[in-house]
Amino acid sequence: MTDTPSPLRRLEPGRIVLASHNPGKLREFDDLMAPYGYEVVSAGSLGLPEPEETGTTFEANAELKARAAAEASGLPALADDSGFCVFALNGDPGVYSARWAGPEKDFAMAMRTIEEKLHAAGATDPADRRSSFVAVLCLAWPDGEVALFRGEVEGTAVWPPRGSGGFGYDPMFQPDGESRTFGEMSAEEKHGQDGTALSHRARAFADFSARCLEA
Numbered sequence: 001m002t003d004t005p006s007p008l009r010r011l012e013p014g015r016i017v018l019a020s021h022n023p024g025k026l027r028e029f030d031d032l033m034a035p036y037g038y039e040v041v042s043a044g045s046l047g048l049p050e051p052e053e054t055g056t057t058f059e060a061n062a063e064l065k066a067r068a069a070a071e072a073s074g075l076p077a078l079a080d081d082s083g084f085c086v087f088a089l090n091g092d093p094g095v096y097s098a099r100w101a102g103p104e105k106d107f108a109m110a111m112r113t114i115e116e117k118l119h120a121a122g123a124t125d126p127a128d129r130r131s132s133f134v135a136v137l138c139l140a141w142p143d144g145e146v147a148l149f150r151g152e153v154e155g156t157a158v159w160p161p162r163g164s165g166g167f168g169y170d171p172m173f174q175p176d177g178e179s180r181t182f183g184e185m186s187a188e189e190k191h192g193q194d195g196t197a198l199s200h201r202a203r204a205f206a207d208f209s210a211r212c213l214e215a
């Protein structure tokens with residue numbers, strides 16, 4: 001038996017802000033929002049600043065990004081805080097996933113850093129290289145109400161990275177049950193097929209859409 005998620009305050013059809021400055025995430029949200037009748041605008045296109053991510057959890061950072069965009073725009077805003085968590089590294093880079101790539105957003109370097117740390121820990125066997133992607137979405141209304149949605153997908157941190165699709169750490173992550181990394185998948189495959197969400201973002205979005213969006 002599957003649990004039917006309880007509905008939350010529904011988002012009336014209209015404009016919604018995607019409170020992200022990451023082009024890879026924005027592409028994925030465009031795909032995910034496409035079946036619904038909303039006008040989606042990005043924070044960047046509205047000239048909204050990128051808030052400093054001072055939280056120590058995905059939830060706190062998602063909430064501060066969504067609140068900032070909703071307050072500044074007067075529109076409902078959806079933010080995503082996400083990251084790559086390597087279990088043998090105590091969950092690093094986790095909430096610091098973007099920062100490990102530095103100001104140049106050098107994810108080849110960030111993936112190499114992870115590999116060096118795994119190597120130093122003697123983690124060569126796939127069983128020692130368990131990892132997950134986590135995404136927390138926050139929907140904030142201009143009146144200050146917020147709702148949070150979490151999605152996770154577990155798999156293996158592979159080396160060397162494989163594939164040039166997606167963004168960020170995608171080439172280093174092979175989800176359980178798949179022989180390819182996210183970097184080797186099309187966007188549709190990363191979202192998941194036959195109605196089953198695969199990526200962390202698609203899983204969090206499935207909960208959000210079922211509870212808040214009008215079909």
Ligand SMILES: O=P(O)(O)OP(=O)(O)OP(=O)(O)OC[C@H]1O[C@@H](n2cnc3c(O)ncnc32)[C@H](O)[C@@H]1O
Pocket residue numbers: 019020021022025050053065080081082083084097098133166167168169170182199201
């Ligand atoms: O905060 P915004 O503006 O949304 O953009 P950001 O890139 O800074 O996003 P985060 O603060 O949430 O940092 C998460 C980082 O984790 C990585 N990440 C998150 N989801 C990912 C995915 O689906 N595939 C690959 N890497 C991902 C990616 O490199 C992000 O930069």
Ligand SMILES: [Mg+2]
Pocket residue numbers: 053098
């Ligand atoms: Mg960020």
